[in-house]
Amino acid sequence: MPIATLERLPAASRPTWVEIHLDRLAHNFRAIRARVGEGVKICAVVKAEAYGHGAVAIAHSLESVGADWFGVAAVEEAIALREAGIARPILCFGVARGQEALVLEHRLTPVVFDAAQIERLDACARAHRTVLEVHLEVDTGMGRTGVPLRELETVLRAFERFRHVRLDGLMTHFAAADDPAQAEFTRAQIAHFHEAVRVVEARGFHPTYRHLANSAGVRAYPEALGNMVRPGGLLYGLWSGPRPSAPSPCAEIVIETPMGEYAVQPVLSLHTRIVFLKDVEAGTPLGYGSTFVTARRSRIATLPIGYHDGYRRALSDRGRVLVRGRFAPVVGRVSMDWTLVDVTDIPDARVGDEVILIGQADGQRITAEELAELCGTISYEITCGIGARVPRVLVSAGESALE
Numbered sequence: 001m002p003i004a005t006l007e008r009l010p011a012a013s014r015p016t017w018v019e020i021h022l023d024r025l026a027h028n029f030r031a032i033r034a035r036v037g038e039g040v041k042i043c044a045v046v047k048a049e050a051y052g053h054g055a056v057a058i059a060h061s062l063e064s065v066g067a068d069w070f071g072v073a074a075v076e077e078a079i080a081l082r083e084a085g086i087a088r089p090i091l092c093f094g095v096a097r098g099q100e101a102l103v104l105e106h107r108l109t110p111v112v113f114d115a116a117q118i119e120r121l122d123a124c125a126r127a128h129r130t131v132l133e134v135h136l137e138v139d140t141g142m143g144r145t146g147v148p149l150r151e152l153e154t155v156l157r158a159f160e161r162f163r164h165v166r167l168d169g170l171m172t173h174f175a176a177a178d179d180p181a182q183a184e185f186t187r188a189q190i191a192h193f194h195e196a197v198r199v200v201e202a203r204g205f206h207p208t209y210r211h212l213a214n215s216a217g218v219r220a221y222p223e224a225l226g227n228m229v230r231p232g233g234l235l236y237g238l239w240s241g242p243r244p245s246a247p248s249p250c251a252e253i254v255i256e257t258p259m260g261e262y263a264v265q266p267v268l269s270l271h272t273r274i275v276f277l278k279d280v281e282a283g284t285p286l287g288y289g290s291t292f293v294t295a296r297r298s299r300i301a302t303l304p305i306g307y308h309d310g311y312r313r314a315l316s317d318r319g320r321v322l323v324r325g326r327f328a329p330v331v332g333r334v335s336m337d338w339t340l341v342d343v344t345d346i347p348d349a350r351v352g353d354e355v356i357l358i359g360q361a362d363g364q365r366i367t368a369e370e371l372a373e374l375c376g377t378i379s380y381e382i383t384c385g386i387g388a389r390v391p392r393v394l395v396s397a398g399e400s401a402l403e
């Protein structure tokens with residue numbers, strides 16, 4: 001995904017853009033650091049283009065504030081970070097068959113969970129005359145990747161046999177740590193992980209790293225920090241589950257730390273501009289399928305953003321945007337490239353006005369969680385879904401991209 005992390009949006013571009021607020025990213029990182037303390041490594045999860053924020057820019061920024069490791073889903077993502085000059089260790093949650101040489105060449109740390117992977121990596125490391133450090137994932141309740149506990153011994157035998165691969169980390173992944181109603185399940189995952197640690201140590205392995213916690217784990221399970229944590233969403237000011245202090249999607253995501261409470265801040269905002277305004281009579285149908293018919297004489301603004309940009313079609317007739325600090329409802333279907341909003345009640349709206357689709361202005365805000373709720377999903381899917389044709393513009397404290 002070619003994300004343009006421009007310092008400034010070029011004057012002649014389509015006026016639809018994302019702003020990445022690096023000061024908020026740093027704030028969120030520091031909140032997590034305060035939560036976990038200096039003794040726990042932070043593996044910043046930047047998979048999927050850092051949840052749509054732009055992985056390279058996010059990783060550079062996090063490297064400068066002290067991220068110890070980076071976590072990605074795929075080898076390709078890790079290589080892109082290396083090519084951009086990221087030097088810190090990169091944990092790769094999934095290594096496909098055939099990618100072993102790339103792992104060695106780019107100094108990646110693979111997560112493994114079966115003996116065949118260990119054997120393939122061993123062969124490759126032996127050919128490179130080196131010993132490759134890997135992390136072993138155990139499945140304690142996620143049911144996705146990870147070796148089931150009852151097969152742990154078999155995998156450990158592979159580590160004994162294949163000496164060019166060294167077990168340097170043991171990890172597991174939480175399935176429901178964001179849901180207080182499932183706390184017992186999460187505590188069982190933690191107990192299973194402790195059991196796995198015992199088994200591994202009993203066989204004479206002493207991995208440097210032990211890690212379990214995703215964002216929800218960092219926030220809610222201080223007993224499960226191990227000596228490394230893997231937050232993703234929390235870094236970006238996003239929350240994966242029902243809002244911690246629901247019911248309002250605007251409730252803040254708060255992290256408790258020994259230094260007090262920190263509310264994490266959304267790093268991403270989504271903007272466009274009004275490109276066209278028209279006055280229509282009552283009874284005018286709008287958009288594909290004519291799903292919306294004006295009930296009054298109305299002023300309709302056309303916005304150059306659609307579902308290809310990640311402004312989801314599910315927001316048709318349901319979403320709202322901010323124009324001049326006031327909410328304007330989405331009317332009619334969101335199409336691939338365009339969205340209509342009703343600005344009848346914002347009579348000073350003009351062509352060229354900035355419109356906020358995710359973000360805040362004049363004390364009002366629209367969160368990715370609000371959009372997610374309307375779309376029946378989570379905020380991660382909203383930011384991940386922001387299209388590649390939307391430039392990501394980096395902004396620092398107090399700055400706006402378009403001054």
Ligand SMILES: *Cc1c(COP(=O)(O)O)cnc(C)c1O
Nearest residue numbers: 045093173214215230231232233
């Ligand atoms: C995505 C992922 C994370 C981060 O999850 P968040 O909910 O974004 O904190 C951590 N670990 C693994 C293995 C993951 O796949």
